[in-house]
Amino acid sequence: MGLQRSPSSKQKVRSFLKAAKDENKSDLSTDMRTPHLSDPCINIEPISLDLSYNSWVVDHPSALGSFDRMMKAAKGKRMVVFLDYDGTLSPIVDNPDRAFMSDEMRAAVLEVAKYFPTAIISGRSRAKVKEFVKLSNVYYAGSHGMDIMAPPRRVKSTDGKHHTAAGLDRKESEVPFQPAKKFLPAIQEILTKLEEKTKAIQGVRIEDNSFCVSVHFRQVREEDYDLLEERVKSVVESYPEFHLTEGKMVLEVRPSITWNKGHALEYLLETLGFSNSSDVLPVYIGDDRTDEDAFKVIRSRGQGYPIIVSSNPKDTSALFSLQDPSEVLTFLSRLARWKNLGLGSRRKKRKLGFLCINYGKEGSIYVDK
Numbered sequence: 001m002g003l004q005r006s007p008s009s010k011q012k013v014r015s016f017l018k019a020a021k022d023e024n025k026s027d028l029s030t031d032m033r034t035p036h037l038s039d040p041c042i043n044i045e046p047i048s049l050d051l052s053y054n055s056w057v058v059d060h061p062s063a064l065g066s067f068d069r070m071m072k073a074a075k076g077k078r079m080v081v082f083l084d085y086d087g088t089l090s091p092i093v094d095n096p097d098r099a100f101m102s103d104e105m106r107a108a109v110l111e112v113a114k115y116f117p118t119a120i121i122s123g124r125s126r127a128k129v130k131e132f133v134k135l136s137n138v139y140y141a142g143s144h145g146m147d148i149m150a151p152p153r154r155v156k157s158t159d160g161k162h163h164t165a166a167g168l169d170r171k172e173s174e175v176p177f178q179p180a181k182k183f184l185p186a187i188q189e190i191l192t193k194l195e196e197k198t199k200a201i202q203g204v205r206i207e208d209n210s211f212c213v214s215v216h217f218r219q220v221r222e223e224d225y226d227l228l229e230e231r232v233k234s235v236v237e238s239y240p241e242f243h244l245t246e247g248k249m250v251l252e253v254r255p256s257i258t259w260n261k262g263h264a265l266e267y268l269l270e271t272l273g274f275s276n277s278s279d280v281l282p283v284y285i286g287d288d289r290t291d292e293d294a295f296k297v298i299r300s301r302g303q304g305y306p307i308i309v310s311s312n313p314k315d316t317s318a319l320f321s322l323q324d325p326s327e328v329l330t331f332l333s334r335l336a337r338w339k340n341l342g343l344g345s346r347r348k349k350r351k352l353g354f355l356c357i358n359y360g361k362e363g364s365i366y367v368d369k
């Protein structure tokens with residue numbers, strides 16, 4: 001792994017990176033960064049070089065341009081909405097503490113959550129993302145899904161019915177699910193050591209994300225990248241149960257457990273009562289590498305809409321795309337309006353005296369009384 005930096009050798013790489021950097025203020029995903037010779041991903045570079053946004057978007061069509069088609073296919077299905085936070089609901093900014101979400105975005109998420117079960121799955125601590133979003137009608141998962149607040153997991157008993165897991169709150173109120181809980185003391189130790197080891201490097205920000213730690217280098221001088229990487233690695237090396245991952249100008253120290261945003265999505269579907277439903281249609285909107293795990297889960301389910309937020313071509317398992325948070329806002333507003341209009345026309349038909357025959361999963365039809 002190497003930090004994202006300006007290229008020094010290949011001319012082709014230089015011009016590609018410069019264009020991408022100018023367009024997106026260095027928000028190059030790791031799949032496009034200058035490769036290190038030691039980087040096992042070096043073989044993906046020529047593929048990225050051939051991609052241009054116009055050809056990429058053919059394979060990952062705009063979720064706005066495809067909206068009608070998507071909603072037509074969603075008729076009669078139960079949509080569940082999953083949203084990433086940074087770079088999706090809020091724009092990427094230099095100071096992570098100031099990545100605020102706009103009031104319009106908040107209103108759009110509020111509306112969406114009125115009609116569809118909605119969860120926010122972020123790399124931030126759950127408390128921090130809740131503080132930014134400030135909505136009570138959504139579910140929150142922080143630390144890349146390692147800290148979920150949701151209804152308790154259901155267990156299947158011998159009578160074949162689902163029951164709340166023993167020992168948990170039976171009133172279906174929300175309970176935390178924290179698969180990395182045993183790592184909390186070690187995480188606090190790592191945090192302290194990282195702060196100590198990197199304090200002399202100008203521009204570094206260490207963020208406590210509860211079950212993981214972020215080391216931000218967005219404001220670090222390029223000439224200090226190697227030093228920072230070396231220091232961070234020297235801390236992580238003495239914790240064999242942890243590993244490093246890389247996001248947008250950030251290194252993250254995470255416990256090595258088999259749990260990611262994809263698992264969080266599945267967990268939430270299950271606890272919200274959608275497991276094994278053939279008519280459930282998850283929508284996941286995210287911009288970062290960690291969102292890919294959720295995109296893959298949706299693809300493997302064979303039903304749902306994985307949507308990447310990017311204005312640059314990148315390797316992704318998403319099927320659709322949106323360019324930036326402002327397009328996310330438009331998409332969410334249209335989604336809420338689409339549902340509202342659908343409900344409205346049903347209400348109107350009822351008012352006009354039509355009889356509604358409900359076929360459950362198949363939807364409903366209106367007949368003249």
Ligand SMILES: O=P(O)(O)OC[C@H]1O[C@H](O[C@H]2O[C@H](CO)[C@@H](O)[C@H](O)[C@H]2O)[C@H](O)[C@@H](O)[C@@H]1O
Binds near residue numbers: 094124288
């Ligand atoms: O899963 P997410 O909600 O997308 O969180 C991923 C990381 O997002 C934040 O960092 C990123 O956004 C910052 C604010 O715009 C930006 O300054 C930083 O460079 C980005 O990496 C957050 O601060 C991290 O802790 C999250 O892991």
